[in-house]
Every structure is written in C-alpha cells, then in structure tokens.
Amino acid sequence: MKMTEKEFRQRVKRASPPSPKLKNLIWAYAVGGGICAVGQLLKVGYTALGLSADTVKMAVPCTLIFAAALLTGLRLFERLAKHAGAGTLVPITGFANAVVSPAIEYKSEGYVPGIGTKMFAIAGPVILYGTVASVIYGVIYWLIEYV
Amino acid sequence: MAKRIGKRTVRLEQKIGVIGYGAVVGKKEHEGPLGQEFDAFSDDNRFGEVSYEKAESRLQTLSVDTAVSKAGLEIGDIDCIFAGDLLNQCIGSTFGLRSTERPVVGLYGACSTMTLSLCMAATMLESGAAKTAVAVTSSHFCSAERQYRFPLEYGNQRTPTAQWTTTASGALVLTQGVGSVYIDEYCIGQIVDLGVTDQNNMGAAMAPSAADTLCHYFEDTGTTPEDFDLVFTGDLGQVGTDLLYDLVAEQGYALRCRHSDCGLLMFDREKQDVHAGGSGCGCSAAVLASYVMHRFEDGTFHDVLFCSTGALLSPTSVMQGESIPGVTHLVHLKGKK
Numbered sequence: 300m301k302m303t304e305k306e307f308r309q310r311v312k313r314a315s316p317p318s319p320k321l322k323n324l325i326w327a328y329a330v331g332g333g334i335c336a337v338g339q340l341l342k343v344g345y346t347a348l349g350l351s352a353d354t355v356k357m358a359v360p361c362t363l364i365f366a367a368a369l370l371t372g373l374r375l376f377e378r379l380a381k382h383a384g385a386g387t388l389v390p391i392t393g394f395a396n397a398v399v400s401p402a403i404e405y406k407s408e409g410y411v412p413g414i415g416t417k418m419f420a421i422a423g424p425v426i427l428y429g430t431v432a433s434v435i436y437g438v439i440y441w442l443i444e445y446v
Numbered sequence: 447m448a449k450r451i452g453k454r455t456v457r458l459e460q461k462i463g464v465i466g467y468g469a470v471v472g473k474k475e476h477e478g479p480l481g482q483e484f485d486a487f488s489d490d491n492r493f494g495e496v497s498y499e500k501a502e503s504r505l506q507t508l509s510v511d512t513a514v515s516k517a518g519l520e521i522g523d524i525d526c527i528f529a530g531d532l533l534n535q536c537i538g539s540t541f542g543l544r545s546t547e548r549p550v551v552g553l554y555g556a557c558s559t560m561t562l563s564l565c566m567a568a569t570m571l572e573s574g575a576a577k578t579a580v581a582v583t584s585s586h587f588c589s590a591e592r593q594y595r596f597p598l599e600y601g602n603q604r605t606p607t608a609q610w611t612t613t614a615s616g617a618l619v620l621t622q623g624v625g626s627v628y629i630d631e632y633c634i635g636q637i638v639d640l641g642v643t644d645q646n647n648m649g650a651a652m653a654p655s656a657a658d659t660l661c662h663y664f665e666d667t668g669t670t671p672e673d674f675d676l677v678f679t680g681d682l683g684q685v686g687t688d689l690l691y692d693l694v695a696e697q698g699y700a701l702r703c704r705h706s707d708c709g710l711l712m713f714d715r716e717k718q719d720v721h722a723g724g725s726g727c728g729c730s731a732a733v734l735a736s737y738v739m740h741r742f743e744d745g746t747f748h749d750v751l752f753c754s755t756g757a758l759l760s761p762t763s764v765m766q767g768e769s770i771p772g773v774t775h776l777v778h779l780k781g782k783k
Contacts, residue, residue, distance in 0.1 A: 302654075302693075304641030311642060311650040314688045316606040323603070371599050380601020387601050396601050404597030407497040421600065 323384050330379065330386030338363060338390075360391050367395035372403060397421040448572050452666025454659075455633045462568040463625015464618050464779075465578075466517025469736040470508040471728075472587065472613030478713045483736035484614075485512045491588055491613070498588035499537060505615035505728070506531070506542030506584045513580065513617040513735065524548050524619070525576035528567045530559035531584045532611075532727055533593060538584050557652075557681050558635070558756030559583045560616065560731040561775040565632040568777075571622050584615035585726030594645070594761055607647040609683045610720035612712055616731030618739075627742045631667070631778040635659035637758065639771035645764050648757040649686025649709075649722055655772030656682060656755050657693035663751070663776055664699055671704040675747045678738065680730035680754035680774075681709035683723030708733040708754075730754040742781040750779045 338359050345355045370376040376396050380387040387393050401420050405413035419426065449457045469484045476487035486508060488494075493501040493508075506529065514521050527546065530553040531538030543550050555562040563581035570576045590611040591598055620629070638655035656679050664670060671677055671694075682690055687707050694701045708730040709723035734752060741747040753776040764770075 302640065307640040307642075307654065310689065310692065311647065311685075314692075315647055315650065315685050318603075318605055371601075374599060377599055377601045381603060383601075384603040393601070396599070400597040400599035400601075403599050404592060407499075421596065 326382045327384050327386035330383035331389060332386075334363070334387070334390045334392055363391050364395040367392035368399045371396045371399040394422055394425065397425075448569065451631070452662075454635075454662045455631055455666035456565075456569075457631045458568060458572050458629060460572045460622050461625070461628040462571050462620055462622060463628040464739065465621050465625045466513040466515070466519070466619035467617065467735040467739045468509045468512025468514075468516060469614065469616045469732040470505050470512065471615075471732055474587075474718060475612055475614050475712060475732070478718060480711060480733065480737050483740060484732065485509075485736070498586055498592065499533060500541065502531060502533065502538040502584050502586035502589050502615075503540075503542035505586065505613070506539060506582055506617075507545070509584070509615035509617040509732075509735070510543065510546070510580055510582050513582075513619045517578075517619040519578065519619065521546050521548060524578050524580050526551060526567070526570060527580045527582065528553055528563035529580075529582045530554055530563055530727060532556065532590050538586070538589070539582070542584070555727075555754075555773060555775065556756030556758050557585075557725055557727045557729065558754040558773050558775050559727040560680070560734060561632070561752060561754040561777050562634075564618065564620075564629060564777050565634055565775055567620050568629045568632060571620055574622075578619060578621045580617055580619050582615065582617035583727040583731040585611055585613070585728035587611045587613045587726070590726060604721055605646045606721055607644070607649070607683075607685050608721045609648055609681065609709060609723055609725035610713065610718075611726040612681075612709075612724045612729035612732065614712075614726070614728035614732035616728065616733070616735030618735055627739065627779055627781045629777050630780045631663075633659055633663045633666070633776040635774040635776070637771045637773050639769050641769045643764075643767065643769050645759055645770065647685060647722075648725060648759075648770065649681075649683035650689055651757045651759075651770035652680075652682055652755040652772035652774065653686040653689035653693060655774040656686070656690050656753060657697070659753060659774040659776050660694060660701070660751070661697045661699065663778075671699055671701045674704060674749045674751050677701060677705050677751040678730070678733070678753065679705070679707045680727075680756070681723065681725040682707050682755055683709045683721075683725065684715070685722050686755070711737065727754070727756070738779075742779070745781075748781045752777050752779055
C-alpha cells in the first residue's frame with residue numbers, strides 16, 4: 300500500500316458521513332431544555348407545597364436523579380439519550396445515568412469487584428476534576444477576597 | 447502437500463471439504479435480511495444464561511453442535527477445534543467448548559478470526575495431523591459493548607460510521623477429501639496500519655488490510671475479481687467498503703460488481719439502526735455458515751473468495767492513543783461445477 304497516513308486520513312474523512320449536527324442540536328436543545336423546564340416546575344411545585352428554599356434546592360435535583368436512575372433501570376434512558384445526546388448528558392440526569400448504568404451492568408462480577416469497582420468508571424473523572432476545579436476556584440476566590 | 451504460490455498464497459493439493467455447518471444468531475440478526483438462513487436464534491439476549499459472556503459461550507456450543515450433527519458426526523469424532531472470539535483471553539470459546547472434551551486451539555484475529563481458523567484447520571487437515579476439524583467463532587453485542595465501550599444502559603450517541611457488533615456464531619466442520627464445497631487456497635494477511643485512531647470507524651481501519659490481502663491474492667494467482675462469483679469481506683460496513691473499492695481500483699482491480707460485505711448483509715441498515723453495518727467475528731462466520739453455504743448448495747456459487755477482516759484494537763491500546771491496525775485473511779472456496 301503506497302499511501303501515506305495523511306493521504307488516507309483525508310480519504311477516510313471524505314468517505315465517512317458526518318454526524319447530523321443540526322438534528323442533534325435540535326434534539327439536545329429540546330430535551331435538555333425540557334429537563335430544565337421539569338426542574339423548574341418541580342421547584343415551583345415544591346415551593347407551593349410549603350418546602351423551605353434550602354429544602355427545595357435539595358429536593359429538585361434528588362427528584363431528577365431518581366427519575367434518571369429509574370429510567371436507566373427500565374432501559375428507557377438510553378433510548379432517549381440516543382437521540383438527545385448532550386441534552387440528556389449535560390444536566391444532572393446524565394450524571395445519574397453514568398453512575399447507575401455501570402452499577403447495573405457489572406452486577407454479574409459481584410458487589411465489590413463488579414459494582415464497587417466499576418460504578419464510578421464513567422462518572423469518576425467528573426468527580427475528580429470537578430473537585431480539583433473547585434479547589435482551584437476556591438484558592439483564586441480566597442486570593443481575590445483576602446489578599 | 448500445500449504449495450506456496452507467489453508471495454502469500456497457499457494452494458492446497460488435497461481437497462479440504464466442508465461437510466457440516468451451523469449458524470446461530472440473536473433476535474436482531476434473525477430480524478435482519480438473512481434471518482431465514484440461520485439454523486437457530488433466541489429472543490433472549492442471554493440465551494437462558496446469567497451473563498452475556500456465558501450467552502456467547504452458549505452460542506458457540508450451539509453452532510458447533512449444529513454443524514457437527516449436520517455432518518452426521520458426534521463431537522467425539524472431531525480431532526481438533528479451531529475457535530476464537532472477541533473477549534479477553536478468548537473466554538467465549540474456552541467456556542463454550544469446555545464440555546466437548548476435544549483438543550481446542552484458541553485463536554485471536556479480532557473479526558478476521560473465522561478465516562484464520564479455516565486456514566489453520568485446512569493446514570492441519572492437509573498435513574494429515576487431523577482427519578476432521580471444526581472452525582468456529584462468535585461475537586455478542588452485549589459482551590463486546592461491555593468490554594470495548596460503555597455499559598449497555600449508558601445513554602450515548604453513536605456516530606454514523608460506528609458499527610454494530612453482531613450476536614452470532616458460525617461453525618464449519620472440515621475434513622480431507624469429501625464435501626461439496628472445499629477450500630482450494632488461502633492467504634494469510636499482514637498487519638496493515640494507516641493510522642486510523644477512531645474506534646467508531648473500524649471499517650476505515652480495516653479497509654487497507656482487505657485491499658492489501660486481496661491485491662496480493664490476485665497478483666499471486668493471476669486472477670481478477672471477475673474470475674469469481676463473489677468476493678466477500680467480513681465486516682467493513684459501508685465506510686470500509688467504499689474505501690476498499692477505491693484502494694483496489696488504484697491497483698487496477700474493479701471489485702464493485704463482484705463484492706458483498708457480511709456486515710452489510712447481516713442487517714437492514716436503515717430499519718435496524720446499525721449505522722455503518724454489522725461487525726464482530728461472529729458476523730462473517732454466521733454469514734459463511736448459512737447464506738454462503740446455502741448458495742453453494744443451490745448452485746448459485748461455484749467460486750468464492752471469502753475474507754474476514756479484523757481491527758486489532760484493545761481498550762488499552764485505544765486509551766493509550768494507539769492507531770488501529772487491520773488484518774485480513776482470505777480463503778478461496780470452490781463448489782461443484
């Protein structure tokens with residue numbers, strides 16, 4: 300094969316159909332927006348039920364996480380996410396799915412080597428780098444505020 | 447004795463005939479265009495087992511049992527089994543064939559394993575080291591997803607170039623001297639790597655190796671695609687197939703009118719949402735052990751080149767940023783004229 304990697308890469312690019320970006324964007328916008336709207340409705344509903352502002356802040360994400368976990372278990376989340384992409388991935392629902400799906404999947408390897416080890420295989424990096432980012436943010440905030 | 451023709455091709459002087467074949471698939475594959483060709487299928491992705499890995503082993507057990515019984519033999523009559531799958535350490539084959547109590551050679555060539563196992567079995571049979579042998583491979587969508595990608599319930603979006611791992615197993619029983627279809631020649635491929643790193647575009651990673659093996663074979667034997675009823679590739683899918691046509695055309699061979707890809711035959715791409723097509727080493731095995739053999743039997747095919755194509759990646763190599771090398775092995779199958 301007398302072809303360089305660069306030449307072949309260009310050829311692969313020509314032969315590979317691109318992702319339907321506009322369709323994906325519309326789906327992500329509609330579903331992601333829908334999830335946020337549900338969050339807002341929950342907030343209004345919980346407030347109307349007389350919950351304190353702090354409790355509402357906890358109850359809304361808890362409800363969304365529970366719903367995402369339940370839908371993951373019912374194999375419905377993946378069907379929606381296949382179309383919605385970032386629309387389901389970015390909100391807290393995506394995080395719940397990323398934790399619950401390996402927990403279900405690796406049950407066959409047992410509670411410790413399976414669920415225990417693999418549960419955070421996808422969400423782990425988000426937790427790690429989220430924590431690191433918050434520490435850096437905290438240090439910058441401290442410097443600006445007190446130095 | 448086997449003779450080397452040209453640089454790569456091996457011509458077998460003894461006829462190595464196919465005397466039995468069996469193909470077992472999952473529900474989605476049964477619903478595909480080839481659904482009626484397969485011997486058995488299951489609505490249950492787990493095939494009555496507790497894990498997907500055990501389900502894949504079950505697939506292999508079933509396809510081997512079917513092939514051996516169609517050959518009119520007992521499993522005890524088989525001298526050696528050449529088997530492979532996609533799982534780490536080939537556990538699909540190991541546990542699927544554990545109860546056979548026959549000598550087993552475990553092979554790994556990713557999705558190219560079916561033709562690799564046929565080449566190895568043919569060599570052993572021709573040398574007289576065995577009288578009957580089985581070549582078998584399997585793949586399972588769920589066990590492959592678990593190992594190579596994400597948990598099944600994880601919500602992610604596939605790219606249009608991604609392929610769908612076939613839940614299937616195909617087995618062939620081979621022997622020396624008899625059989626209406628026989629292996630005439632084979633060609634073991636070299637590893638070809640043109641730097642594709644996208645594991646969601648394995649057709650592109652494998653196409654250069656398919657072109658390399660095919661062109662070497664045509665050159666060694668002085669043949670062209672027109673000399674065959676059909677040239678099958680394993681699982682290049684749509685992207686890999688398009689690239690293959692261009693690559694062989696540059697070497698002076700027109701393949702388009704004489705080519706079929708098992709990954710494209712297995713599913714209806716539009717209706718079954720498999721994006722670029724099927725993949726997995728059970729894909730070419732099941733198509734060979736059903737559709738191809740049936741067409742030989744009904745007289746449609748007399749002369750076929752069958753090349754399974756493999757993408758030699760592992761989850762570790764992908765994470766370390768390695769490219770995806772491809773490998774393609776070829777067998778020339780002949781039927782009664």
